[in-house]
Amino acid sequence: MHWQELTSLAQWAELLQQSWQTPVAVFKHSTRCSISSMAKGRLERDWQGNEPGFPVYYLDLIRFRDISNAIAKDTNIEHQSPQLIVIKNGEVTYSDSHNTISARQAMTSV
Numbered sequence: 001m002h003w004q005e006l007t008s009l010a011q012w013a014e015l016l017q018q019s020w021q022t023p024v025a026v027f028k029h030s031t032r033c034s035i036s037s038m039a040k041g042r043l044e045r046d047w048q049g050n051e052p053g054f055p056v057y058y059l060d061l062i063r064f065r066d067i068s069n070a071i072a073k074d075t076n077i078e079h080q081s082p083q084l085i086v087i088k089n090g091e092v093t094y095s096d097s098h099n100t101i102s103a104r105q106a107m108t109s110v
Contacts (some may be wrong), residue, residue: 001051003027003058006041012067016059016090019030023054023110028060028068028081030061036052036082039101043084046103054086066072 006012006026015024027043030036043106047056061068061081072079075087080097087093094109096102 001047001056004055005062006057006059006067009067009070009104013068014072016087018055019087020089021090023052023093024087025052025054025056025084025106026059026071028058028059028061028071028079028083028085030060030081033081035098037100039082039084043101043103052107055084088104 006015011038017032018024029040031094059067059071068079071077071085071093075085075089075095077083077085077095082101083097084101084106085092085095086109088110094106098103
């Protein structure tokens with residue numbers, strides 16, 4: 001799994017614009033939460049050899065909570081951790097959290 005780090009509010013704004021050319025996904029991860037670690041590991045296994053045809057960004061919630069808050073505000077999706085959000089044409093096409101995160105559903109949502 002090739003994670004791209006999401007580390008600034010400016011980068012988040014660019015991702016929203018990028019979603020008009022290609023879908024983007026953001027995985028919100030708490031480095032202090034075992035459930036979040038399990039969800040991240042499951043995504044990595046599910047996508048191994050079958051990565052989505054769009055970029056997937058990794059957001060460290062402990063370091064960048066302000067970005068998570070901006071994502072919640074801009075998408076109107078309540079913050080969860082862990083959480084996977086897929087955006088296409090500026091709109092959320094998939095959002096799920098905790099044990100219901102599904103790589104397959106995320107890929108087919110676009």
